[in-house]
Amino acid sequence: MQVDIDKTDRLLVQALQQDARLTSGELAQLANLSQSPTWRRVRRLEEAGLILGYHAALDRRALGYDVLAFVLVGIDRQNESSSSAFEQAVLDIPEVVMVHGISGPEDFMLVVVARDLDHYSEVLQKRLHRLPSVRQVHTHFSLQDFKGQIGNLPILPA
Numbered sequence: 531m532q533v534d535i536d537k538t539d540r541l542l543v544q545a546l547q548q549d550a551r552l553t554s555g556e557l558a559q560l561a562n563l564s565q566s567p568t569w570r571r572v573r574r575l576e577e578a579g580l581i582l583g584y585h586a587a588l589d590r591r592a593l594g595y596d597v598l599a600f601v602l603v604g605i606d607r608q609n610e611s612s613s614s615a616f617e618q619a620v621l622d623i624p625e626v627v628m629v630h631g632i633s634g635p636e637d638f639m640l641v642v643v644a645r646d647l648d649h650y651s652e653v654l655q656k657r658l659h660r661l662p663s664v665r666q667v668h669t670h671f672s673l674q675d676f677k678g679q680i681g682n683l684p685i686l687p688a
Contacts, residue, residue, distance in 0.1 A: 533579065542561055542572060542575070543575065546581065546584075590643050595643035597642075597650050597671065598643055599642045599643075599650060600642075601640040601658065601670075602632075602638070605637050605638070605662075606665045616661055616663055616664070619661050620640065623657050627643055628640065629641075636666070640658075650669075
């Protein structure tokens with residue numbers, strides 16, 4: 531469902547995307563409003579589902595994840611039970627930080643973080659290849675980040 535937002539809402543959302551720790555007073559100042567209307571606007575955007583939550587953006591390399599991989603997975607059967615079993619199983623792998631069902635020759639795209647290539651190889655062999663109905667797996671490694679952050683990075687024991 532699309533949420534109708536005006537110029538002031540956009541300004542508030544952009545400010546929160548840059549720094550979710552801004553106080554309602556700081557937001558009000560940016561929007562040239564008083565605190566109460568600013569708080570009500572933000573609350574309305576949260577309740578409408580436009581703002582899903584507030585998160586800390588973590589640096590994957592500072593956490594020891596030097597490898598970022600985009601993994602394309604094809605499954606044997608494209609039916610509800612096979613897809614559902616795959617989806618449930620992939621949720622249990624902490625190194626998989628994002629999952630998308632996609633169009634094209636593969637069925638899913640995973641974003642996977644790993645400490646190094648040996649760690650990725652272990653995740654691939656012991657976890658990804660053993661997911662239900664996996665037919666094929668193709669890995670593409672990120673060589674350089676240009677834009678974007680990945681949320682929900684796992685903090686694994688060393």
